[in-house]
Amino acid sequence: MSSFRIRSNDPIAPSVFRMEVEAPDIAKYRRAGQFVIVHPSGGRERIPLTIADADPVAGTITLVYQVVGRTTAEMALLPAGGDLGDVAGPLGKPTHVENFGTVVCVGGGIGVAPSHPIAQAMKSAGNRVISILGARTADLIIMEREMRLASDDVICVTDDGSYGRKGLVTDALKDLLDDPSAPVNLVVAIGPPVMMKAVSELTRPYGVKTFVSLNTVMIDGTGMCGGCRVTVGGKTKFVCVDGPEFDGHGVDFDGMMRRQRMYSADEKVSYQAFLKEHGCRLEERIRELKRG
Amino acid sequence: MAEKLTPRQRLAIPPVPMREQDPLERRRNIREVPFGYSPEEAMLEASRCLLCRNKPCIEGCPVAVDIPGFIDLVSQGLFNQAAELIRKTNCLPAVCGRVCPQEEQCQAVCTVAKSHKDQAMSVQIGKLERFVADWDREHPVDGDGDRAVKPTGRKVAIIGSGPGGLTAAGDLADAGHEVTIFEALHRTGGVLVYGIPEFRLPKDIVEFEVEGLVRRGVNIVTNVAIGKSKSVDDLFAEGFDAIFIATGAGLPWFKNIPGEDSLGVYSANEYLTRANLMDAYRFGDGSDTPIMRGKTVVTFGGGNVAMDAARTALRLGADESIIVYRRSLAEMPARIEEIHHAQEEGVRFELLQDAVEIVADEAGWVTGVTCQKMALGEPDRSGRPRPVPIPGSEFVMPCSVVICAIGNGANPILTEATPAIETGKWGNIVADPVTGRTSMKGVWAGGDIVRGGATVILAMGDGRRAAESINEYLRTGVW
Ligand SMILES: Cc1cc2nc3c(=O)[nH]c(=O)nc-3n(C[C@H](O)[C@H](O)[C@H](O)COP(=O)(O)OP(=O)(O)OC[C@H]3O[C@@H](n4cnc5c(N)ncnc54)[C@H](O)[C@@H]3O)c2cc1C
Ligand code: FES
Numbered sequence: 001m002s003s004f005r006i007r008s009n010d011p012i013a014p015s016v017f018r019m020e021v022e023a024p025d026i027a028k029y030r031r032a033g034q035f036v037i038v039h040p041s042g043g044r045e046r047i048p049l050t051i052a053d054a055d056p057v058a059g060t061i062t063l064v065y066q067v068v069g070r071t072t073a074e075m076a077l078l079p080a081g082g083d084l085g086d087v088a089g090p091l092g093k094p095t096h097v098e099n100f101g102t103v104v105c106v107g108g109g110i111g112v113a114p115s116h117p118i119a120q121a122m123k124s125a126g127n128r129v130i131s132i133l134g135a136r137t138a139d140l141i142i143m144e145r146e147m148r149l150a151s152d153d154v155i156c157v158t159d160d161g162s163y164g165r166k167g168l169v170t171d172a173l174k175d176l177l178d179d180p181s182a183p184v185n186l187v188v189a190i191g192p193p194v195m196m197k198a199v200s201e202l203t204r205p206y207g208v209k210t211f212v213s214l215n216t217v218m219i220d221g222t223g224m225c226g227g228c229r230v231t232v233g234g235k236t237k238f239v240c241v242d243g244p245e246f247d248g249h250g251v252d253f254d255g256m257m258r259r260q261r262m263y264s265a266d267e268k269v270s271y272q273a274f275l276k277e278h279g280c281r282l283e284e285r286i287r288e289l290k291r292g
Numbered sequence: 293m294a295e296k297l298t299p300r301q302r303l304a305i306p307p308v309p310m311r312e313q314d315p316l317e318r319r320r321n322i323r324e325v326p327f328g329y330s331p332e333e334a335m336l337e338a339s340r341c342l343l344c345r346n347k348p349c350i351e352g353c354p355v356a357v358d359i360p361g362f363i364d365l366v367s368q369g370l371f372n373q374a375a376e377l378i379r380k381t382n383c384l385p386a387v388c389g390r391v392c393p394q395e396e397q398c399q400a401v402c403t404v405a406k407s408h409k410d411q412a413m414s415v416q417i418g419k420l421e422r423f424v425a426d427w428d429r430e431h432p433v434d435g436d437g438d439r440a441v442k443p444t445g446r447k448v449a450i451i452g453s454g455p456g457g458l459t460a461a462g463d464l465a466d467a468g469h470e471v472t473i474f475e476a477l478h479r480t481g482g483v484l485v486y487g488i489p490e491f492r493l494p495k496d497i498v499e500f501e502v503e504g505l506v507r508r509g510v511n512i513v514t515n516v517a518i519g520k521s522k523s524v525d526d527l528f529a530e531g532f533d534a535i536f537i538a539t540g541a542g543l544p545w546f547k548n549i550p551g552e553d554s555l556g557v558y559s560a561n562e563y564l565t566r567a568n569l570m571d572a573y574r575f576g577d578g579s580d581t582p583i584m585r586g587k588t589v590v591t592f593g594g595g596n597v598a599m600d601a602a603r604t605a606l607r608l609g610a611d612e613s614i615i616v617y618r619r620s621l622a623e624m625p626a627r628i629e630e631i632h633h634a635q636e637e638g639v640r641f642e643l644l645q646d647a648v649e650i651v652a653d654e655a656g657w658v659t660g661v662t663c664q665k666m667a668l669g670e671p672d673r674s675g676r677p678r679p680v681p682i683p684g685s686e687f688v689m690p691c692s693v694v695i696c697a698i699g700n701g702a703n704p705i706l707t708e709a710t711p712a713i714e715t716g717k718w719g720n721i722v723a724d725p726v727t728g729r730t731s732m733k734g735v736w737a738g739g740d741i742v743r744g745g746a747t748v749i750l751a752m753g754d755g756r757r758a759a760e761s762i763n764e765y766l767r768t769g770v771w
Contacts, residue, residue: 025516025521025522026521029521029522029526034520037515039478043571043578043579043580044580045570045580045581046478046570070580071580086478086514086515087515088476088477088478088514088515088516088517088521089515089517089520089521090520090521091517091520091521092520219562219565219566219569219570220476220477220486220542220565221476221517222476222477222517222520222542222703222705223542223543223703223704223705224486224542224543224544224561224565224703225544225559225561225562225565226544226546226558226559226561226562227558227559227562229546229553230553231553236546236548236552236553241703241704241705252553255553255656258555258655258656259553259555259656261555262555262556262584263582266575266582267582269576270576270580270582273576
């Protein structure tokens with residue numbers, strides 16, 4: 001049985017970690033837009049994480065995750081050299097990549113990580129890639145260096161103006177859409193559902209095709225359970241096999257956000273129980289950011 | 293002693309019931325319902341077999357287990373030998389003894405039942421099979437297991453670790469091939485571990501069988517979904533000489549009625565996977581997987597899956613678990629034993645009704661199901677009477693959780709990525725009914741991915757026949 005050894009696992013922003021894992025087959029076969037299901041140990045949930053980067057030569061993949069609950073908190077405590085448990089994948093349909101012309105990749109918060117391989121792929125397909133990185137505040141902007149390498153231009157936006165432009169990603173995107181000298185052919189938006197919804201609403205009147213990558217609750221990730229279902233264009237779709245990318249103009253974001261809340265109470269219970277036992281160690285890990 | 297009985301004496305012995313957990317107790321725990329036979333009970337039940345000459349039961353069994361042969365051994369107390377005899381044609385007897393629809397197969401044609409003109413009087417073949425398999429597991433005899441086989445140097449990939457894949461893997465390993473099972477989930481066993489609940493099929497039993505395969509040299513690679521993680525062509529490129537696909541029927545159907553995306557609506561696959569594979573029944577005590585524990589749970593459907601879901605709901609604490617089925621009890625496809633068990637445990641059957649809408653509150657949480665009453669009409673293509681809606685009969689059944697157990701379609705992830713494999717109208721793989729060969733050279737398929745939602749034993753039969761055909765192909769090279 002294969003084992004998924006952790007090469008490194010370090011904080012890159014408050015509560016956000018980057019993990020490099022040995023997974024030679026996944027590194028070899030993955031394509032932009034695909035994800036893995038991680039199941040760190042028996043008893044934990046199976047969670048989908050988009051592959052942020054892969055090195056087929058070294059046989060490693062990179063995962064970027066935010067500590068939001070029990071499973072991700074447990075991942076944060078795993079040491080380099082340890083074992084990530086079960087990693088299934090790559091799963092999901094790869095991003096549809098071709099030379100569209102100008103592609104704007106909008107990444108909100110941790111959503112920058114999944115945008116990264118898409119920006120890379122779009123760039124190698126000959127597109128002009130403009131990336132908009134958004135976050136609440138300066139230190140939550142992640143992977144700016146990597147995104148600069150993968151893009152022709154990068155615009156950073158923070159809610160509080162502590163870094164880059166003050167405002168929302170949609171403000172920056174609107175300026176690009178309004179610029180008659182440089183038409184935008186495709187927008188790829190990945191981030192919190194509210195952001196993806198706002199971006200889709202913004203691009204709709206411009207008639208600009210908009211892909212969004214949905215991160216719903218999943219179990220198997222192979223189409224077997226239907227727990228990941230969303231309504232797109234009035235039809236039920238399974239995010240794990242029909243997606244994760246969909247036409248943002250057809251997604252029922254309100255329905256999706258509602259379903260995301262289905263287990264919030266239970267998830268809180270699990271997380272609180274974890275914090276009670278390991279909260280100090282977790283804080284310690286998160287504080288390593290400042291020191292390192 | 294048993295052999296001295298006359299047929300008349302044998303016919304005079306009533307069927308030996310299997311002791312079970314009390315319904316009111318078991319509806320709140322996940323332990324197995326029947327306790328199993330004692331050796332004495334098994335021998336007494338075995339002595340009911342007439343050892344008749346025409347042996348219709350063997351023909352009734354999809355894998356042709358030598359039923360009178362093993363029952364005769366049981367009546368003499370030769371339990372391990374009986375197990376060995378069954379295993380010649382059925383490698384998962386502990387599973388089949390528990391989940392096969394015996395009343396439609398071997399027991400349906402039993403001469404004893406015919407003599408009594410009562411199906412319920414048949415020899416309890418399933419219970420005996422279960423006893424024998426359990427005995428053999430708990431009292432292993434030394435020496436078997438390490439049959440030395442000469443390696444052929446050929447490599448076979450099995451895709452999917454359900455009963456079809458496990459059976460083929462065992463046969464092919466015994467033939468000396470290097471066998472690797474690829475499984476998308478983190479655990480091995482397919483529906484046997486993620487679908488069928490512990491109270492009906494303890495997971496230890498499946499684990500024991502899988503460990504047996506590993507001892508016989510089978511490699512198991514979990515977490516790989518062929519068609520996504522890597523392709524069938526990648527497997528050939530990795531040096532596999534033949535591939536058997538047994539990926540099951542894992543794409544749940546919904547009813548496509550309004551309100552199905554409300555909070556608290558599950559497919560049976562999701563509900564059972566959360567409960568079984570992810571241990572949600574012990575949430576907060578070693579498991580983080582949440583599951584909605586409604587006071588009233590409504591399940592749509594009338595098959596084994598619906599019974600499993602409705603009975604699981606009781607074990608998760610539901611006060612009331614209701615099955616809504618479009619036809620009447622007589623048409624229910626579930627095993628009779630499952631229907632009985634569900635009734636005993638207090639599952640309420642609302643028959644001749646169909647859900648037309650799921651109602652939810654403003655925040656999206658399920659509050660009830662709008663049902664419509666049905667009458668039975670002319671038989672449809674399946675031969676069962678078609679349910680016909682009665683206009684104006686709609687009413688709301690209050691509940692907080694809804695489980696949709698109306699069947700599964702073929703999962704497309706493998707076939708979409710492998711256009712060389714021909715599929716039928718519903719996306720199922722087209723395979724030769726005898727050999728299991730598909731339209732792609734070197735690729736076989738069987739089980740639910742070919743048949744649609746069928747049974748454990750049919751999947752096993754497919755695995756066995758495909759293994760034979762693979763052996764022949766690897767020997768002769770002829771496709
Ligand atoms: C709740 C429930 C109760 C049932 N009760 C009974 C019963 O009482 N009696 C009975 O006879 N039958 C019963 N059945 C039906 C029976 O379980 C199935 O007919 C049988 O399991 C089919 O076996 P299989 O080998 O074809 O596939 P499955 O058991 O479905 O196993 C397929 C396996 O393949 C894996 N897989 C799928 N796609 C891929 C891929 N691309 N790559 C790698 N792996 C993949 C899946 O994860 C799964 O583990 C029940 C089914 C369910 C769901
Ligand atoms: S996660 Fe189960 S179907 Fe998508």
